[in-house]
Amino acid sequence: MIARISLAALAALTLAACERENPTLFNIRAQDRTPDEFAIMPTRPLQPPPDFSTLPPPTPGGVNRTDPQPQAEAIAALGGNIDRGAGVDGALVAAVTRYGVQGDIRAQLAQEDLAFRRRRDGRLLERLFSVNVYFRAYEEQSLDQHRELERLRRLGVRTVAAPPEIVE
Numbered sequence: 637m638i639a640r641i642s643l644a645a646l647a648a649l650t651l652a653a654c655e656r657e658n659p660t661l662f663n664i665r666a667q668d669r670t671p672d673e674f675a676i677m678p679t680r681p682l683q684p685p686p687d688f689s690t691l692p693p694p695t696p697g698g699v700n701r702t703d704p705q706p707q708a709e710a711i712a713a714l715g716g717n718i719d720r721g722a723g724v725d726g727a728l729v730a731a732v733t734r735y736g737v738q739g740d741i742r743a744q745l746a747q748e749d750l751a752f753r754r755r756r757d758g759r760l761l762e763r764l765f766s767v768n769v770y771f772r773a774y775e776e777q778s779l780d781q782h783r784e785l786e787r788l789r790r791l792g793v794r795t796v797a798a799p800p801e802i803v804e
Contacts, residue, residue, distance in 0.1 A: 680701075683702075757769070
């Protein structure tokens with residue numbers, strides 16, 4: 637009887653260890669496969685054209701008048717000129733990429749972050765019981781906002797907005 641229980645426990649631990657290929661530290665219901673309601677963008681209602689005899693030619697795969705245009709809508713909602721805001725992204729991209737672009741930067745960063753997370757994946761019992769070790773793993777990279785605020789004030793830098801004090 638004890639041998640069967642030990643064998644079952646060993647099998648369960650072996651199966652649990654199989655998922656360690658891609659460890660995640662800050663896993664908030666990662667197995668939840670529900671749709672993301674924030675990714676849905678509503679379209680504008682269809683409107684009949686003023687004259688059905690002068691319709692523009694169809695553009696398969698192209699833009700439609702009812703397609704959402706979040707950037708233009710945000711510029712208009714903030715009182716800006718949509719025509720002036722059209723080239724902003726191009727100028728920003730040109731300024732950022734002036735020293736060149738590394739094509740595989742996302743894959744490289746993902747690989748480096750995975751290696752970083754594997755080195756700081758928690759102790760044995762933390763892994764067994766899925767204890768969140770995210771904040772401890774990235775602690776050396778975090779900024780103490782209150783200490784930084786005091787450092788800036790000592791240097792004479794005006795701080796318009798200050799982080800709220802956390803009462804523990």
